[in-house]
Amino acid sequence: MKQSDRDRAVRLLWDPPAESSRGPKAALSQSRVVEAAMKVADAEGVEALTMRRVAETLGSTAMALYRHVPGKSELLDLMVDAAWGETERAPKGPxxxxxxxxxxxxxQMYRAHPWILQLPHARRTPGPRTMASFDSALAVVSDLGLSAEEMVAVVTAVGHFVDGVGRTMADRVKAERETGVSEEAWWDGQDALWAHFTPDRLPMMVHVWNSGGYERPLDEFEFGLARVLDGLAVFIEAEERPAVRRETCL
Amino acid sequence: MKQSDRDRAVRLLWDPPAESSRGPKAALSQSRVVEAAMKVADAEGVEALTMRRVAETLGSTAMALYRHVPGKSELLDLMVDAAWGETERAPKGPxxxxxxxxxxxxxQMYRAHPWILQLPHARRTPGPRTMASFDSALAVVSDLGLSAEEMVAVVTAVGHFVDGVGRTMADRVKAERETGVSEEAWWDGQDALWAHFTPDRLPMMVHVWNSGGYERPLDEFEFGLARVLDGLAVFIEAEERPAVRRETCL
DNA sequence: ACGCTAGGTGTACGTTGTACACGGTTTTAG
DNA sequence: CTAAAACCGTGTACAACGTACACCTAGCGT
Structure with missing residues (x-):
């Protein structure tokens, strides 16, 4: 990606597009394209999100979209920021x-728009609504005597956990939509697989299964979130914090 | 996906392929194809993982691969299980x-094979090596007086967190490979973006930035892992555990 | 009234997974 | 020893993808 592309992406997200007066009345607009694209992705998944399909739902053609959006990549940027725009800011308080x-x-955002988790995340130019949400999360941990690095680490730790569960959830939603088979029905049909789960090979797995460990599974999000917050409490409320400082991990 | 496809996928992963005696000596084999595919994915990313590209590295043609692997989807199944096979089982102990x-x-697996995190995860038929690793993790928490559901929840909570950091890491690796620009250099070149980060819009972000919160970031994996384990310790070592039981979250 | 500008269309290209028909090679059956 | 059967690898072909390019048309500013 060239510098010019980056700057264009920034303008696209941060400077609202000025509408022109000349030429024929536009049947489409940037926001209409973005909305339509989000609807397609919500309902049919990210793999159905093609320029032709979006255009079709708008009663238009693929190439018409390019008058309102520079390309598919930038369309995705706009969609992601629009999704963040639907979230509420974290309130002040404990x-x-x-x-x-x-x-x-x-x-909630991931459940409404699971396609976000299937999109590449790094190097996506953050939009104003994305940043506003992150800013509100930083504000939440701003009065705890944490260093700036620690504030960032705390917020991103929460984010990473939710990303992890979210991805699993998004994959399941996608699989159910594509196959029309529920998660439960799918595993029930895996007799050929269960036959290989023998106590000599997978002792714990078999034991857990026979103890009903998969009949009423704990909610993965609720359980994990409670643990993560407990762990952060240990850190935040410690008298002296350990110095877990290193160069960037990558 | 039909039942026959599922059963075939199970056989593929769990029953070692019998080699045939008739016909010309095979220049390729299933394991050679899988190895080559992993090398391509490691070095060039999952988007470069095409049948033609894999065949090319083997000095063969795309269609030849189909003699050893039923299709791309099953090839991915095999690759994932092979990657799990490179991991060590968790030891008994605390x-x-x-x-x-x-x-x-x-x-470590995600760092060696970041493409795993870009593959759909749900409904992938688990292979023997994948299951063996999971089984060893269950064994680690088997003597703590946890219920079967809780054992599963604890292990998957760890998994979700690592998935989350891993995905971020994988995205960064991918972006660096594709653009040839390091993460740091990328953000340094985003002057047009920084111009929009004003104290009135993003007060905490600007404050954290000015306090050097991004100069020596904490290692996201190390920091988060310590917090997650702390949180699990609170749960595991509690006298009475809260009953966080619900129907499946999805 | 005229021309510039911008919106929308149709065509075309290279790349993907893989179905299908084909030709060559080796082992087994008679 | 010969013929058949089984198997390996190749070449061609198709539909779907993002999008470059050339084109036509509608409407505002002069």
Whole structure:
């Protein structure tokens, strides 16, 4: 990606597009394209999100979209920021409630728009609404005597956990939509697989299965979130914090 | 996916392929194809993983691969299980060391084969090596008086966190490979973006930035893992455990 | 009234997974 | 020893993808 492309992406997201007066009245607009694209992705998944399909739902042609959006990549940028725009900012108050609120907003966004988790995340130019949400999360942990690095680490730790559960959830939603088979029905049909789960090979797995460990599974999001917040509490409320400082991990 | 496809996928992973005696000597084999595919994915990313590209590295043609692997989807199944085969089983011992070991094995696998995190995960037929690793993780938490559901929840919570950091890491690796620009250099070149980060819009973000919160970031994996394990410790070592039971979250 | 500008269309290209028909090679059956 | 059967690898072909390019048309500013 060239510098010019990056700057264009920034303008696209941060400077609202000026509408022109000349030429024929536009049947489409940037926001209409973005909305239509989100509807397609919500209903049919990211793999159905093609320029032709979006155009079709708008009663237009693929190439018409390019008058309102520079390309598919930038369309995705706009869609992601629009999704963040639907989240609420974390409120001021006790850090634990605030972080939990942030996590639940994230989770809700991923449930409404699971395609976000199937998109590449790094190097995506962050939009104003994305940043506003992150800013509100930082505010939640701003009065705890944490260093700036620690504030960032705390918020991103929550984010990483929600990303992890979210991805699993998104994959399941996608599989159910594509196959029309529920998660439960799918595993029930795997007799050929179960035959290989023998006590000599997978002792714990078989034991857990026979103890009903998969009949009423704990909610993965609720359980994990509670643990993560407990762990952050240990860190935040410690008298002296360990110095877990290193160069960037990558 | 039809039942026959599922059963075939199971056989593919769990029953070692019998080699045939008739016909010309095979220049390729299933394991050679899988190895070559992993090398391509490691070096060039999952988007470069095309049948033609894999065949090319083997000095063969795309269609030749179909004699050894039913299709691309099954090839991915085999690749994933092969990657799990490179991990070590978590040792018996104190639960915290065991879970940490499991998390580090996961992390190491994701660093060696970041493409795993870009593949759909749900409904992938688990192979023997995948299951063996999971089984060893269950064994680590088997003597703590947890219920079967809780054992599963604890292990998957760790998995979800590592998945989350891993995905971020994988995206960064991919972006660096594709663009040839390091993460740091990329953000340095985003002057047009920084111009929009004003104190009135993003007060905390600007404050954190000015306090050097991004100069020496904490290691996201190490920091988060310590918090998650702390949180699990609170749960595991509690006198009475809360009953966080619900129907499946999805 | 005229021309510039911008919106929308149709065609075309290279790349993907893989179905299908084919030709060559080796082992087994008679 | 010969013929058949089984198997390996190749070449061609198709539909779907993002999008470059050339084109036509509608409407505002002069």
């Amino acid at each position: 850090w634990r409630e605030g972080l939990e609120f942030y996590a639940r907003q994230l989770w | 639960w915290r060391e065991g879970l940490e070991f499991y998390a580090r094995q996961l992390w």
